[in-house]
Amino acid sequence: MKFIKFLILGIVFGIVMAKSEAISWFRIQEMFRFQAFHMYGIIGTAVVLGVTGVALIKKFKIRDFRGNPILFHPKEKSVVRYLLGGTVFGLGWALSGACPGPMVVNIGYGFISMGIVFLFAIVGTYLYGYFKEKLPH
Amino acid sequence: MREFITQTWSWWFSGTMIAGIMFFLLYFGQSFGFSANLRTICAAAGLGKKNKFFDFNWKTQTWNLVFLVGAIIGGIIAKQFLSSGSPVDISPETINDLSKLGISAPVSLQPTELFSLEAILSIKGFLVLAFGGLMVGFGSRYAGGCTSGHAISGLSDLQLPSLIAVIGFFIGGLVMTFFILPLIF
Numbered sequence: 001m002k003f004i005k006f007l008i009l010g011i012v013f014g015i016v017m018a019k020s021e022a023i024s025w026f027r028i029q030e031m032f033r034f035q036a037f038h039m040y041g042i043i044g045t046a047v048v049l050g051v052t053g054v055a056l057i058k059k060f061k062i063r064d065f066r067g068n069p070i071l072f073h074p075k076e077k078s079v080v081r082y083l084l085g086g087t088v089f090g091l092g093w094a095l096s097g098a099c100p101g102p103m104v105v106n107i108g109y110g111f112i113s114m115g116i117v118f119l120f121a122i123v124g125t126y127l128y129g130y131f132k133e134k135l136p137h
Numbered sequence: 138m139r140e141f142i143t144q145t146w147s148w149w150f151s152g153t154m155i156a157g158i159m160f161f162l163l164y165f166g167q168s169f170g171f172s173a174n175l176r177t178i179c180a181a182a183g184l185g186k187k188n189k190f191f192d193f194n195w196k197t198q199t200w201n202l203v204f205l206v207g208a209i210i211g212g213i214i215a216k217q218f219l220s221s222g223s224p225v226d227i228s229p230e231t232i233n234d235l236s237k238l239g240i241s242a243p244v245s246l247q248p249t250e251l252f253s254l255e256a257i258l259s260i261k262g263f264l265v266l267a268f269g270g271l272m273v274g275f276g277s278r279y280a281g282g283c284t285s286g287h288a289i290s291g292l293s294d295l296q297l298p299s300l301i302a303v304i305g306f307f308i309g310g311l312v313m314t315f316f317i318l319p320l321i322f
Contacts, residue, residue: 003199003200003203005161005165006162006165006167006200006201006203006204006207007203007204007206007207007210008207009158009161009162009204009207010203010204010205010206010207010208010210010211011207011208011210011211011214012154012158012207012211013155013158013204013207013208013211014207014208014209014210014211014212014214014215015211015212015214015215015219016146016151016154016155016158016211017208017211017212018211018212018215018216018219018220018246019145019146019151019215019219020145020146020147020148020150020151021145021225021226021246022151023212023246024225024227024243024246024247025246025247025248025251025252026225026227026231026235026243026246026247026248027225027227028310029227029231029234029235029314030227030228030231031310032307032310032311032313032314033230033231033234033314035227035228035230035231035234036227036228036231037148038148039148040148041147041148041149041152042148042151042152042155043152043284043288043289044148044152045148045149045151045152045153045155045156046152046153046155046156046159046289046293047156047288047289047292047293049152049153049156050156050159050289050290050292050293051292051293051295053156053159053160053293054293054294054295057163064163064164064165064166065164065165065166066166068166070163070164070166072294074296075281075291075296075298075299076298077297077298078298079301081279081280081281082280082281082287082298082299082301082302082305083301083302083304083305083308084279084280084305085275085276085277085278085279085280085281085302085305086276086280086287086301086302086303086304086305086306086308086309087276087305087306087308087309087312088272088275088276088279088280088305088309089272089273089275089276089277089279089280089283089302089305089306089309090276090305090306090307090308090309090310090311090312090313091272091276091309091310091312091313091317092268092269092270092271092272092273092274092275092276092309093273093284093306093309093310093313094309094310094311094313094314094318095265095268095269095272095313095317095318096265096266096269096270096273097247097251097269098269098273099171099172099273099277099283099284099285100171100172100174100175100273100274100277100283100285101171101208101283101284101285103270103273104205104208104209104212105208105209105211105212105215106212106246106247107209107212108208108209108210108211108212108213108214108215108216109212109213109215109216109246110212110216111246111247111252113251113252113253113254113256113257113266114252114266116257116263116266116267116270117266117267117269117270117273118270119270120266120267120268120269120270120271120274121172121175121270121271121273121274121277122175122178122179122274123270123271123274124175124270124271124272124273124274124275124276124278125172125175125176125178125179125274125275125277125278126179126184126188126191126274127271127274127275128190128274128275128278128279129176129179129184129188129190129191129278130188132190135279
């Protein structure tokens with residue numbers, strides 16, 4: 001069962017997101033109002049460890065479990081798409097209090113109404129595909 | 138021990154675990170980016186026939202859908218076995234600010250004004266959640282990633298596009314919090 005490891009990682013992710021309260025609308029509001037360190041601490045810790053680890057992977061050319069090199073793909077250079085797309089994302093994040101991962105963790109946690117948010121996130125993704133050619137990138 | 142598990146997990150432990158998840162995904166030959174699932178779901182629903190953005194071999198993304206299912210199970214486990222049931226412990230300033238908008242102090246992880254059955258059955262309540270989701274879905278694909286793909290994976294690789302996206306997340310988040318939420322509530 002080659003997918004079991006991803007199931008376990010997903011379960012750990014869900015538990016951590018719920019137990020750190022990062023799935024809470026209140027925590028997102030507290031973050032955007034700069035009234036607590038909690039969310040910045042979570043993301044900051046992950047990024048500091050992430051930067052260190054990625055640098056080590058590159059320096060020592062660490063390989064994945066199949067023995068293939070771990071590759072990092074530079075994202076295409078642009079400002080418009082990241083700034084505009086990011087801003088639309090931020091508007092939705094502060095309104096619904098959840099980014100895509102926490103949406104589904106909330107559903108598991110029993111906040112079934114988050115299913116509406118997730119369903120419309122799929123619709124939003126489709127709308128992006130529909131209007132993609134007309135949008136500045 | 139039980140109390141240690143059921144209390145809110147610290148930021149440093151949670152952040153460390155998230156970095157760990159990212160490294161395990163890299164070790165397993167994949168990369169951490171949750172919102173890609175939204176595009177995969179569109180592709181799996183057959184929308185690739187209508188739009189070439191969704192016309193790709195989505196089965197290569199099965200691992201991420203499995204991760205998504207795991208995240209739901211993680212939510213169930215956290216609620217059933219690891220929760221003290223106490224409300225989210227946000228700062229008094231936030232409670233005070235939100236009360237001015239008519240959002241009452243937490244009794245659980247989520248505000249009843251947004252997520253209760255009564256709320257979602259009202260037109261306004263439904264539209265709030267629908268538009269919130271719509272913008273997260275549209276914005277994450279337009280920006281090419283969400284919090285996991287840009288703020289965690291991208292920043293860890295010192296990608297400038299990810300930094301621009303995260304700045305965008307905050308522009309949108311601050312505009313919603315300080316200018317639009319007061320108009321809605």
